[in-house]
Amino acid sequence: MTQTIRKVVFPVAGLGTRFLPATKAVPKEMLPVVDRPLIQWAVEEAAAAGCEEFIFVTSPHKGAILEHFSPAPAYQQVLEARGKHDELALLQAGLPENAKITEVFQDAPLGLGHAIWCAREAVGDEPFAVILPDDMVLHSTGCLSQMVKQYDQVGGNLVAIEAVPNDQTQRYGVLDPGPENGALVGVNGLVEKPAPADAPSNLAIIGRYILDPKVMADLGAFNKGAGGEIQITDSLANLIGEVALHGFKFEGARYDCGNRVGFLAANLAFALSQSGAGGQSDLGENLRSVLRDIMDS
Numbered sequence: 001m002t003q004t005i006r007k008v009v010f011p012v013a014g015l016g017t018r019f020l021p022a023t024k025a026v027p028k029e030m031l032p033v034v035d036r037p038l039i040q041w042a043v044e045e046a047a048a049a050g051c052e053e054f055i056f057v058t059s060p061h062k063g064a065i066l067e068h069f070s071p072a073p074a075y076q077q078v079l080e081a082r083g084k085h086d087e088l089a090l091l092q093a094g095l096p097e098n099a100k101i102t103e104v105f106q107d108a109p110l111g112l113g114h115a116i117w118c119a120r121e122a123v124g125d126e127p128f129a130v131i132l133p134d135d136m137v138l139h140s141t142g143c144l145s146q147m148v149k150q151y152d153q154v155g156g157n158l159v160a161i162e163a164v165p166n167d168q169t170q171r172y173g174v175l176d177p178g179p180e181n182g183a184l185v186g187v188n189g190l191v192e193k194p195a196p197a198d199a200p201s202n203l204a205i206i207g208r209y210i211l212d213p214k215v216m217a218d219l220g221a222f223n224k225g226a227g228g229e230i231q232i233t234d235s236l237a238n239l240i241g242e243v244a245l246h247g248f249k250f251e252g253a254r255y256d257c258g259n260r261v262g263f264l265a266a267n268l269a270f271a272l273s274q275s276g277a278g279g280q281s282d283l284g285e286n287l288r289s290v291l292r293d294i295m296d297s
């Protein structure tokens, strides 16, 4: 029996320099995709997967993130007085009722592994999820929900993977793949950000993990890897043999919102997918027609 995944960690302390000047005063995780900030999409995905405790690894200048998930009594009163019930529900910012919010600070930019290690006390001794909000996956079943289902079968460490173009391996953690079983891929080894010539495959980790708490001790050794940073990829590789590691080929289209084209593509894809039912039912259709006009002009 595997344990339930109740906790999720969001490493959101980074500067977001690729989106300057937009990210001078606004954290990049607060940039909107369609109608909600990137971080809210991530929180909603985690909530849909059953998470109840939301751990933000952040830094002092990024207070807007926690503010977004805090009660807003003044705003609430105004909406109540105006009878705006739909809008009131939106103030919940995608959090389930009774959600627990935890904030920990990453005091230095020492890498993704270090950011995860900063959450060690909040995580405690249970398996947990990590979502990098930059990576968005569009599918009717959220990527983390898909992973939790697989995790229930195999346990251990589980990373979401996809095949990337061969010339892009230096952007990712890359698998040395073992045997495949349906959507699961065994892992013989992992390399963080290999040059294409050195990459053991083109199967790359994208920003979704389910992790055994044993990773925390390995991260706490503070071994530096690619880019001189403490890498979660290296700890997962170190633990092979002790903790089973699988790659999971998720369903859905992935958008890398860490760069401009990916961010704009995510906005278009998520907006275009909003047709049919719902309050903004005509968003997709309207956008499609506007796009046609732009492309034709």
Ligand code: G1P
Pocket: 112, 132, 135, 171, 172, 173, 174, 192, 193, 204, 205, 206, 207, 231, 232, 233, 258
């Ligand atoms: C991080 C991880 C990398 C992973 C990637 C997914 O890299 O270190 O292994 O493939 O996220 O987005 P970063 O994008 O933070 O450089």
